[in-house]
Amino acid sequence: MMRVVLVESSLELIPEKIQNHPAVISDSRRRKKKPKEMILDDSKHHAAMKNLPKREKRGRPDIVHSCLLSLIDSAVENLEIYIHTINNEVIRVNRETRIPRNYNRFIGLFEQLYKEKRIEANGKVLLEIVDESLENILRGEVIVMREGESLDNFKKALNSEEITVCIGAFPHGDFEKETYEVFGKVDAKFAGFGEVSRTSLYVVNRVLALYEISKGIIDFC
Known part of the structure; x- marks a missing residue:
């Protein structure tokens, strides 16, 4: 086998560190979901991810x-x-x-x-x-x-x-x-x-x- x-x-939920970033808040309102319940996605949350550790892998x-x-x-x-x-x-x-x-x-x-x-x-x-x-x-x-x-x-x-x-x-x-x-x-x-x-x-x-x-x-x- x-x-x-x-x-x-x-693959991860949006980290607490960036949950209040405008890019995340905007996506949260659009999707009608709490930031802490959403999957982190570079295509949508790129601006918020700038200072995340290991940013290139996330x-x-x-x-x-x-x-x-x-x-x-x-x-x-x-x-x-x-x-x-x-x-x-x-x-x-x-x-x-x-x-x-x-x-x-x-x-x-x-x-x-x-x-x-x-x-x-x-x-x-x-x-x-x-x-x-x-x-x-x-x-x-x-x-x-x-x-x-x-x-x-x-x-x-x-x-x-x-x-x-x-x-x-x-x-x-x-x-x-x-x-x-x-x-x-x-x-x-x-x-x-x-x-x-x-x-x-x-x-x-x-x-x-x-x-x-x-x-x-x-x-x-």
Whole structure:
């Protein structure tokens, strides 16, 4: 089986520090929602984010949206999906969840998740903020996708019964020191697509395709 973890995902509620900024207040009035209940989005809250710590890694929930759509659409049936956020929250995504393709509906769904802690339908938990650490969900052969690495370790891991692939879901920068410490604790190996910088979505799609081919889920034409 394969587990994909979107690590340090650029997904969070608007921080208290900027909830009174005019750009946030304006968006809050337009959407008729409290600032503290809204997802931080660089396209709407850019002016307010100027002095936020780690600003270059924040306010891009669209990255999570596009990656989730690819993961849910994949042909891999024995797939577990987790979102680890920049604030160290862990969200479990049920493989059967229908992630809205409309971005605004996606934002609304995750704002609801942050408010209620879980989303259920037909007796199933579709999305849930779980009380687990990043370290706890990194099981089996752990592969971290990183710029500047070759695919060798990933190819070797494909022979494992259980593989966890970590993919950064933020726009710029590197994993934090604390995240690297977690990778060290679980003896993670690093892999990548060479020196050229790749988007999170590109990496997700390539990882899924290579896994599907290696397991005979799809044919290589």
